[in-house]
Amino acid sequence: MDASASSLAAASGRLRTQEADDALLRRWQTRSTVWAASCDDAGVPLLLDAFDACLAHVDAAARLLVLDHGGEAVVAEAQRRGVGAHVEYVRDGAGARKAALLAADALVACGGTVGTVLDALAVGTPVTGIDAGAAAHVAGVAALLWRMDDSAAGLIACTIERLRADASLRSLLRARGHARVSSLGASSRSSA
């Protein structure tokens, strides 16, 4: 995984110098809570439980922007739960993905892909979610991750609220994320 993570980190580093989709950025950029998310099928229920908790207890105007292939399943389940209006699937395209990450308070990784987690770390978006899978492993100490258990959904919702209020914590995670992508990217350059 290290070699592929390194090459993905190099690609994520290049994302910094690509333009975001400005129309989407303007649409998503709001003072309300904005989550970006990357999840696999198994992570869908947890992600939506966490987002439900946010809507119910923190911010009734919150939005969820779902990246990667899990997006359609999340939107379908969100509609079934009656919160579909708050959820959007960010289809492929680096500009759209970058706009979602720049507009978001955090990326929530419930499973999800390594590349998306590295993209978030590269552009300075804090990462939280579940401590499981390759995506969690690649983030290391640059992400705030929770064990997959009954309290995980509530903890993720609380983490994002804490991140919104705590500039020092955001700053620490941004620095760690930058260092993580840089070190992985450097190993890619040296092995090239």
Added chain:
Amino acid sequence: MRRVAIVVQRCDESVVGGSEALAWQYARLLSTRFDVEVLSSTATDYVSWRDELPAGVRVRDGIPVRRFPTTFERGPYWYGLHQRMMLEVQPFAAPRDGRPLAWRESLQDEYVRFQGPCCPGLDDWLRERHGEYAAVLFCTYLYPTTYFGIAEVPPHKTLLVPTLHDEPTAYLPVFAQRYAAHRNRIWLTAAEQRTAARIWGYGDGEVLGMAVEHSESATPESRARPYLLYCGRIEAGKGCDELVRAMERIADRGLSLVLTGVDNMGLPREPWIEFLGFVDERRKFELMAGATAFVLPSQYESFSIVTLEAMAQRAPVIVNGRCEVMREHIERSGAGFHYDGIDDMVGKILLAASLDARERARIGGAGRDYVLANYREERVRARLVEQVERVIGARAE
């Protein structure tokens, strides 16, 4: 000899810019004591940040300048961000209810990066090679070369020269956050230091300034028609449009406006305007020494070496009082006048034009004394070396 790097957004003989001149002067002053290397971009144009100069090392006056390529030019994407930033992040528009801005830090980073010059190679270099330098100076808070570069160097090895002024961009919270850890700072004036304390919430560091050339011109310009002088980049952002409008109002009073530098604004063709383009230092000092007054209409200055050079040539100076730094120069020196708004500007121009020889000599002398007391090269060099030695002697906490 110990190696010291100076990071600045542009470095070339062809470049006109205050912070670039500052960085080069510091490089020159430090080069007698340290093995100095300037790290910069390949850009010469501060608007497009186009990749123009060859990347790599070139020696300029005995000092190596290592340039890193800019990866893109500033384009519509950044201008769109800028327009929104001006509306949403300025202090009058910022929310005061404690909720976060719609501008997350990642988007603020994006704004800084796409402003340019974006040089990832410089960031990589600093990350991988900072151990080869005993200290790294970063000039100008605003640009990616400083903002991203400084994050790659341990804070105890950095010396930041922000050249901060009260402009909308300075209110982006990421600047205050990024530079808080980099506590070795050089301010050019006490007013700049106070501005930082107000906007960023901290202002510790040393007020040092910049050395000002003070040899008096042997042959002051002599003209039949008295003239006001402006030297530098001619553009609306520097207040030159207001200066031209003020002069228009008094076009029948027999005063000319002489300008040197680069015309980015498109000066109108008027019989009372004379644009000389680039002039060498000797010619500039002659023009200063013979001017009725030197005018600096810019609202955004962190030092203004050209105004201090005019003071050294005994020219009364007229400055925009909305710039705290410039107002402080005038109040401390008694070297001229500051104004508030175009009506007051017209008034101060007419006042300067009406000075008798004795009063003019008194004001001019006060300006020269101020420069000699504060900005002699030997004084600035000694204090700068002291600052760098202090950084080199420090250890990581």
